[in-house]
Amino acid sequence: MSRNRYSIGDTVVLRADLTRTASADRKCCIVGVLPAAEYGEPQYRVRFGAENFDRRIFEGDIDATETDLPARADDAAALVSGRPWLKPLSTKAAK
Numbered sequence: 035m036s037r038n039r040y041s042i043g044d045t046v047v048l049r050a051d052l053t054r055t056a057s058a059d060r061k062c063c064i065v066g067v068l069p070a071a072e073y074g075e076p077q078y079r080v081r082f083g084a085e086n087f088d089r090r091i092f093e094g095d096i097d098a099t100e101t102d103l104p105a106r107a108d109d110a111a112a113l114v115s116g117r118p119w120l121k122p123l124s125t126k127a128a129k
Contacts, residue, residue: 038076039093040064046080047100048091059083060097 040046041064048060065088066079076093 038067038078040067040078040096042067045101046078047097048095049097062089 044064045061046064048062050060059082062080062082064078065081068077068079068090070076071092078091078093079088080091081088
């Protein structure tokens with residue numbers, strides 16, 4: 035099972051193909067994360083700005099070269115000052 039790279043609220047750019055030309059607006063917003071497809075590829079529910087309905091896309095439909103990979107909050111928290119964010123308790127429980 036593969037891990038989702040994108041989450042709800044991320045803006046992604048779709049690849050150009052027969053239905054989406056390079057000159058058309060290919061930016062859309064992820065509004066839902068769906069269960070992985072039968073062969074394990076993550077899929078998302080997206081919405082274009084001018085549309086009032088959602089579309090289902092696979093992660094392979096996203097143009098990774100034009101889409102900025104979002105920085106995860108948990109990754110940034112782990113790197114703050116080189117120390118873990120969770121500190122062990124300094125008190126001891128009585129027996």
